[in-house]
Amino acid sequence: MLLRExxxxxxxxxxxxxxxxxxxxxxxxSCVFVGCATxxxxxxxxxxxxxxxxxxxxxxxxxxxxxxxKIDWDYDSFARQISMQKADTEVKLLIDSSVALVxxxxxxxxxxxxxxxxxxxxxxKFRELVIDRFYCRIIPQASSEYAPGYAIRKVIVDAGHGGxxxxxxxRTGLREKDVNLDIARRLAHLLEAKGIDVSMTxxxxxxxxxxERANIANRARADFFISIHSNSARSARLNGFEVYYIxxxxxxxxxxxxxxGNADLHIEPASFYNTSLNLKATLWDIIYTQSRSRSIxxxxxxxxxxxxxxxxxxxxxxGAPFYVLKGTRIPAVLVEVGFVSHPSEERYLRxxxxxxxxxxxxxxxxxxxxxxxxxxxxx
Ligand SMILES: [Zn+2]
Numbered sequence: 352m353l354l355r356e357x358x359x360x361x362x363x364x365x366x367x368x369x370x371x372x373x374x375x376x377x378x379x380x381s382c383v384f385v386g387c388a389t390x391x392x393x394x395x396x397x398x399x400x401x402x403x404x405x406x407x408x409x410x411x412x413x414x415x416x417x418x419x420x421k422i423d424w425d426y427d428s429f430a431r432q433i434s435m436q437k438a439d440t441e442v443k444l445l446i447d448s449s450v451a452l453v454x455x456x457x458x459x460x461x462x463x464x465x466x467x468x469x470x471x472x473x474x475x476k477f478r479e480l481v482i483d484r485f486y487c488r489i490i491p492q493a494s495s496e497y498a499p500g501y502a503i504r505k506v507i508v509d510a511g512h513g514g515x516x517x518x519x520x521x522r523t524g525l526r527e528k529d530v531n532l533d534i535a536r537r538l539a540h541l542l543e544a545k546g547i548d549v550s551m552t553x554x555x556x557x558x559x560x561x562x563e564r565a566n567i568a569n570r571a572r573a574d575f576f577i578s579i580h581s582n583s584a585r586s587a588r589l590n591g592f593e594v595y596y597i598x599x600x601x602x603x604x605x606x607x608x609x610x611x612g613n614a615d616l617h618i619e620p621a622s623f624y625n626t627s628l629n630l631k632a633t634l635w636d637i638i639y640t641q642s643r644s645r646s647i648x649x650x651x652x653x654x655x656x657x658x659x660x661x662x663x664x665x666x667x668x669x670g671a672p673f674y675v676l677k678g679t680r681i682p683a684v685l686v687e688v689g690f691v692s693h694p695s696e697e698r699y700l701r702x703x704x705x706x707x708x709x710x711x712x713x714x715x716x717x718x719x720x721x722x723x724x725x726x727x728x729x730x
Contacts, residue, residue, distance in 0.1 A: 402475060408462045409475040413444075414648045416473065420486055426471060426647070428667040433464070433471060440485045444473070451481055469654035469665045503721040505548040505573040507681075510535035511580040514558025519583030521691035521700075527581040530700050532556065534688060535579045537710035545718060548573075568681060575649060576683035577713070581700060582690040590693040592657045593666035595685040596646035645682035653686060653716030660712045663689075686713055 400415040417424045417435065424435045431446040443452040449463040460481065462474035510532040512518035518527030532553070539549045550571050552564045568576040582593070650668040657663045671685075688709050689696040699705045 398478075403472075405465060405467055405472060410462075410465065410467070410472040411475065411478060413464075413471040413473050414651060416478065416482060418648065420482055422482075422486060425670070426668065428669050437486055442481055442485070446471070449474070451477070453481060453485055468658050469668065470651050503547060503574045503717055505550070505571065506542055506717065507550050507552065507568045507571055507573045507576045508535045508539045508542070509552040509564055509568070509576060509578040510554075511578055511685075513553050513556055516558055519581060519691050521583075521697035522587070522694065523697060525691050525697050525701055527583070527691055528556065530581045530688070530691065530706065531579045533703070534706050534710050534713075537707055538577070538579070538713055541710055541714040542717065545714070547717075547721075568683070573681055575645075575717070576681055577717070578683065578685040579713075580685060580687050582687040583692045584690055585692075587692055587694060590690045590696045591664035591666040592654065592689060593669060593687045594650035594653050595669050595671045595687070596643060596650045596683070643682075646684050649682065649717065649720045650684045652720040653684065653713055656716035656719060657709070657712040660715065661708055663712075 398419060400411055400419060402409045402411055404410070413424070413433065416422070420437075422435050422437045424433060426433050433444040433446075435442040435444070439454075441454055444464045446466055447463050449460055451460050460474055461476040464474070464477075465472050510528070512528035512531060514528075516528065518531065520526055532555075535551060536554065539551055539554075542549050550567070550573065552567050553559050564578075582589075647668060647670075654665045654668055658665050666687075689700055691697045691700060
């Protein structure tokens, strides 16, 4: 749109001051412009990323920036710190801070990094001051093995626990496995109604090992694996909605354990994790990195929908090497819909209406992710 306006302006200008010389100058300028566009980084107007206003300032979603420029990144929700890494440049950002550390050197990015509806956003200037200067000159040629994203056509919906494994149990006896299954079924129906192919790891109350769940996901060649769980904490006061994605960071794992106080069965001991690290092959690394960035974007999309539709308290998007996620080679997220250990949340989670709302929010998050890529023509 912006490009078309610029072209129109150029044509008007040409019409007002006709002459061979002007035409030649314009032609020369066009050549220079086109020449630049092919060798330098894309300009702001050319990015297929939607900017939006926050406190009267323009912001970009950070995940979109990183996806577009193929920058590997990680978000530590406990330290509220973002690390971006590509080639030999590491950038660190702190939520609510307008200082970026570029290879340890502080840089003023004018406006603070924010979290808006569960999404990390960076000020418009950040692209020019950090991305263009430190990352664009090292952008490799577009490679087909690292597709930026895609529309979702097939999803595995995994209801956590089941059979003799009840999962967490609320103070009034609500069993996690029942809540998970009901929400998973509702989600499956909603997704199918939108034309998405759905497979469920279980559609009845039966026990399935975590390994089997991961195998089902890998065999089905689905686009995403969505695991539904309900949370539990020692403190009855902890409530909220959170989404996990797979990560290979040991620190995230130990922090997640320490902070969440989560006694859930899907957290595997660190020994499994260490063994799996040794088994990594180069190909697996590529698949893994790609899956992780897609998982983070989907996790954020689901949190946004839950916040927007239900006003839920969003505990955030977190990384954890859950076995059920770790074993899947496709992008995967684990949604913790609420705490059965919290009295009000347990009461809500008993309600079919509330479960339907949760299923609808998760469905909307998935559809928004999918639509985003369809609109951008990136699938
Ligand atoms: Zn669980």
